[in-house]
Amino acid sequence: xxxxxxxxxxxxxxxxxxxxxxxxxxxxxxxxxxxxxxxxxxxxxxxxxxxxxxxxxxxxxxxxxxxxxxxxxxxxxxxxxxxxxxxxxxxxxxxxxxxxxxxxxxxxxxxxxxxxxxxxxxxxxxxxxxxxxxxxxxxxxxxxxxxxxxxxxxxxxxxxxxxxxxxxxxxxxxxxxxxxxxxxxxxxxxxxxxxxxxxxxxxxxxxxxxxxxxxxxxxxxxxxxxxxxxxxxxxxxxxxxxxxxxxxxxxxxxxxxxxxxxxxxxxxxxxxxxxxxxxxxxxxxxxxxxxxxxxxxxxxxxxxxxxxxxxxxxxxxxxxxxxxxxxxxxxxxxxxxxxxxxxxxxxxxxxxxxxxxxxxxxxxxxxxxxxxxxxxxxxxxxxxxxxxxxxxxxxxxxxxxxxxxxxxxxxxxxxxxxxxxxxxxxxxxxxxxxxxxxxxxxxxxxxxxxxxxxxxxxxxxxxxxxxxxxxxxxxxxxxxxxxxxxxxxxxxxxxxxxxxxxxxxxxxxxxxxxxxxxxxxxxxxxxxxxxxxxxxxxxxxxxxxxxxxxxxxxxxxxxxxxxxxxxxxxxxxxxxxxxxxxxxxxxxxxxxxxxxxxxxxxxxxxxxxxxxxxx
Amino acid sequence: xxxxxxxxxxxxxxxxxxxxxxxxxxxxxxxxxxxxxxxxxxxxxxxxxxxxxxxxxxxxxxxxxxxxxxxxxxxxxxxxxxxxxxxxxxxxxxxxxxxxxxxxxxxxxxxxxxxxxxxxxxxxxxxxxxxxxxxxxxxxxxxxxxxxxxxxxxxxxxxxxxxxxxxxxxxxxxxxxxxxxxxxxxxxxxxxxxxxxxxxxxxxxxxxxxxxxxxxxxxxxxxxxxxxxx
Numbered sequence: 015x016x017x018x019x020x021x022x023x024x025x026x027x028x029x030x031x032x033x034x035x036x037x038x039x040x041x042x043x044x045x046x047x048x049x050x051x052x053x054x055x056x057x058x059x060x061x062x063x064x065x066x067x068x069x070x071x072x073x074x075x076x077x078x079x080x081x082x083x084x085x086x087x088x089x090x091x092x093x094x095x096x097x098x099x100x101x102x103x104x105x106x107x108x109x110x111x112x113x114x115x116x117x118x119x120x121x122x123x124x125x126x127x128x129x130x131x132x133x134x135x136x137x138x139x140x141x142x143x144x145x146x147x148x149x150x151x152x153x154x155x156x157x158x159x160x161x162x163x164x165x166x167x168x169x170x171x172x173x174x175x176x177x178x179x180x181x182x183x184x185x186x187x188x189x190x191x192x193x194x195x196x197x198x199x200x201x202x203x204x205x206x207x208x209x210x211x212x213x214x215x216x217x218x219x220x221x222x223x224x225x226x227x228x229x230x231x232x233x234x235x236x237x238x239x240x241x242x243x244x245x246x247x248x249x250x251x252x253x254x255x256x257x258x259x260x261x262x263x264x265x266x267x268x269x270x271x272x273x274x275x276x277x278x279x280x281x282x283x284x285x286x287x288x289x290x291x292x293x294x295x296x297x298x299x300x301x302x303x304x305x306x307x308x309x310x311x312x313x314x315x316x317x318x319x320x321x322x323x324x325x326x327x328x329x330x331x332x333x334x335x336x337x338x339x340x341x342x343x344x345x346x347x348x349x350x351x352x353x354x355x356x357x358x359x360x361x362x363x364x365x366x367x368x369x370x371x372x373x374x375x376x377x378x379x380x381x382x383x384x385x386x387x388x389x390x391x392x393x394x395x396x397x398x399x400x401x402x403x404x405x406x407x408x409x410x411x412x413x414x415x416x417x418x419x420x421x422x423x424x425x426x427x428x429x430x431x432x433x434x435x436x437x438x439x440x441x442x443x444x445x446x447x448x449x450x451x452x453x454x455x456x457x458x459x460x461x462x463x464x465x466x467x468x469x470x471x472x473x474x475x476x477x478x479x480x481x482x483x484x485x486x487x488x489x490x491x492x493x494x495x496x497x498x499x500x501x502x503x504x505x506x507x508x509x510x511x512x513x514x515x516x517x518x519x520x521x522x523x524x525x526x527x528x529x530x531x532x533x534x535x536x537x538x539x540x541x542x543x544x545x546x547x548x549x550x551x552x553x554x555x556x557x558x559x560x561x562x563x564x565x566x567x568x569x570x571x572x573x574x575x576x577x578x579x580x581x582x583x584x585x586x587x588x589x590x591x592x593x594x595x596x597x598x599x600x601x602x603x604x605x606x607x608x609x610x611x612x613x614x615x616x617x618x619x620x621x622x623x624x625x626x627x628x629x
Numbered sequence: 630x631x632x633x634x635x636x637x638x639x640x641x642x643x644x645x646x647x648x649x650x651x652x653x654x655x656x657x658x659x660x661x662x663x664x665x666x667x668x669x670x671x672x673x674x675x676x677x678x679x680x681x682x683x684x685x686x687x688x689x690x691x692x693x694x695x696x697x698x699x700x701x702x703x704x705x706x707x708x709x710x711x712x713x714x715x716x717x718x719x720x721x722x723x724x725x726x727x728x729x730x731x732x733x734x735x736x737x738x739x740x741x742x743x744x745x746x747x748x749x750x751x752x753x754x755x756x757x758x759x760x761x762x763x764x765x766x767x768x769x770x771x772x773x774x775x776x777x778x779x780x781x782x783x784x785x786x787x788x789x790x791x792x793x794x795x796x797x798x799x800x801x802x803x804x805x806x807x808x809x810x811x812x813x814x815x816x817x818x819x820x821x822x823x824x825x826x827x828x829x830x831x832x833x834x835x836x837x838x839x840x841x842x843x844x845x846x847x848x849x850x851x852x853x854x855x856x857x858x859x
Contacts, residue, residue: 295840296805296806296807296838296839296840297804297805297838298803298804298805299804301840303806303839306697306841306842330840330844332822333653333654333655333822333824333838334824334837334838334844335818335822335823335824336816336818336820336822336823336824336825336826337793337816337824337826337835337837337847337849337850338814338816338847338848338849338850339816339848340847340848345844347843348699348700348841348843348844348846349840349841349843349844350697350699350841350843352699352843375822377820377822377823378820378822378823408822506804506805507655507656508655508656509656509657509659509805509807509836509838510656510657511802511803511804511805
């Protein structure tokens with residue numbers, strides 16, 4: 015390996031004022047006159063400098079609330095390696111402050127195309143070996159944050175302001191994005207390797223930059239005598255389109271995951287589980303009180319109004335469990351004709367190509383039970399009834415005891431109530447609900463982009479907001495359409511009858527037919543949430559597979575006005591365009607100066623799907 | 630061993646303000662929980678929940694055996710548990726007994742009045758919970774007469790804890806059928822998602838959603854009877 019430059023200044027006064035370093039499309043110029051600051055951050059393709067303000071110190075250190083003056087830092091060493099496989103520039107510095115000795119290192123590393131790691135390391139040797147309170151902030155990041163073109167994760171521009179229109183619940187956080195005025199240059203900033211724990215510095219950075227007042231942000235750190243990693247930031251670069259930042263981040267994130275369980279051919283059926291019916295046992299919808307039997311045929315018939323159920327989740331344990339000692343498995347014995355009832359229902363479902371789930375209640379595990387004993391009970395139950403899946407109530411992870419079941423029954427599926435949040439859970443759980451709704455706080459169903467669905471399109475989600483009624487149910491359907499997800503059809507919520515209207519059923523049926531017809535496109539690996547639109551108050555998701563030959567755009571007008579005209583700039587010439595969801599919105603392609611635009615007339619709250627085939 | 634005698638206690642007619650405190654964990658209990666003025670007519674009430682011995686006697690005398698017998702008397706009552714409240718009976722099984730005994734199940738309003746009385750006591754014995762006066766968070770059912778000091782204002786014992794008690798009606802909101810249980814039981818499940826167990830206040834009822842008889846019968850649900858005064 016050849017080191018292009020290796021410069022040591024130990025024992026000498028560091029005299030260089032500036033140092034620049036090129037990372038492909040991005041050039042960094044360090045300002046050593048102002049000690050350790052970034053003078054410029056330039057996108058080489060367009061010669062655009064992302065840094066506009068004068069004070070761009072890379073960090074500030076406060077020791078027991080006293081700021082170490084920046085002119086006191088001594089630059090010890092600048093190390094550069096221009097090797098293609100591992101480009102790096104790092105700056106070592108040191109400082110005595112009130113008899114404590116600090117050493118630090120700032121590094122920028124490029125190992126992958128268009129991705130640069132920023133690493134900040136710090137150590138301290140304490141006088142008397144007693145640690146002091148250290149607080150840090152990062153002026154150069156704060157300057158980005160204060161820039162008018164800074165987008166927090168999941169936000170879009172709404173005129174001069176930004177609003178949040180993307181949500182995610184997993185412990186991978188999409189980058190913030192900063193762009194130039196002409197929208198030709200983009201930087202994504204991500205604080206990676208977060209752990210869901212308050213003492214994780216990167217999580218603190220992410221949360222701070224995602225919320226208000228990051229400019230006042232300070233983080234406390236504990237230093238040791240050795241250089242420790244304090245902040246790890248990834249910078250994603252695009253000198254083309256904003257969407258590339260998401261794509262780079264997604265690919266980089268997914269590389270860490272073992273997604274083999276999603277490629278088990280035996281349970282691929284879960285990919286088509288668009289509509290799941292929640293069959294609450296204690297009500298007229300599910301139970302015939304005169305004949306004392308379940309109305310499974312009627313449920314299946316009624317399901318056709320929604321486009322047909324793909325699975326049924328049978329529910330009779332809650333809210334009955336706990337009345338006596340009976341556990342969740344025993345309650346099946348008390349159904350009419352005990353287990354045979356379930357077996358009969360399952361057989362009927364299977365004859366209609368409908369899968370059947372039962373729930374697992376982790377909160378009901380008794381002192382004499384274990385997850386292993388429940389796994390055994392489940393195994394027996396599968397053998398006796400042929401059920402297809404286990405719904406993990408209140409859970410967003412899959413216990414290892416249950417995972418073994420998959421070896422014996424490869425087509426068996428586990429679906430959790432909560433979308434999995436952490437790596438292992440995302441790898442093991444191959445489907446889940448996308449559950450929203452908190453009526454305690456006057457919950458309103460928002461039509462926004464579910465980022466999880468775009469990062470892991472192979473993980474099927476069924477959208478549900480159990481207590482939503484009326485216009486919120488309309489919004490719920492629109493949210494499913496906007497994100498191209500399936501739904502849970504839950505009308506009897508533990509004894510409250512909250513049905514869908516005829517119109518709503520019709521819309522769900524349309525959604526399901528679209529998901530079937532355009533499955534490849536909707537669940538392709540090149541889909542991108544919240545792409546740039548040409549009109550504020552319009553949000554748009556783009557769905558496509560890796561061929562990029564065909565795309566679907568889900569477009570929502572969330573303004574209080576009708577919007578007419580060009581909505582999205584397209585990147586290629588169009589072969590065919592068709593509106594596949596929504597009323598007739600006069601969707602068309604407009605060509606102007608060799609550019610192609612998608613144009614439409616959108617009334618207030620309109621949501622449409624447009625299918626475009628490209629030449 | 631001499632079994633206990635389930636005396637009938639007379640309750641004078643009275644008007645009282647019915648009010649049940651009942652927020653369910655999710656959803657609602659769709660009946661009017663008051664406050665509303667209700668009239669209790671003269672009636673007699675069993676001092677204790679109906680015991681195994683009483684119920685076995687009923688079976689012997691009538692030959693009653695439910696058509697749907699799933700879990701019916703699953704605890705197999707015998708002499709050793711004669712004085713325990715009969716359980717594993719559905720509301721229908723309880724009604725059949727009551728009818729045979731010349732009575733009926735108490736309404737939800739009547740049950741509350743019998744338990745709390747004209748002073749609106751929150752527990753049969755007073756306004757402060759005392760777990761030593763009832764079978765609360767126990768391992769099993771106990772004889773109906775072991776908590777004498779826990780008697781209500783009119784002398785009825787075992788009103789709370791030990792076993793839930795059926796009340797008279799099946800409520801139907803058009804889409805669901807449910808009955809109201811009173812008093813709580815000895816069984817106190819560990820999680821907040823479970824049915825709230827243990828002894829429950831006199832102004833509390835549990836909404837039991839009705840399904841088939843196998844699901845309607847439980848090891849913690851019994852009943853007592855009231856008898857209209859002629």
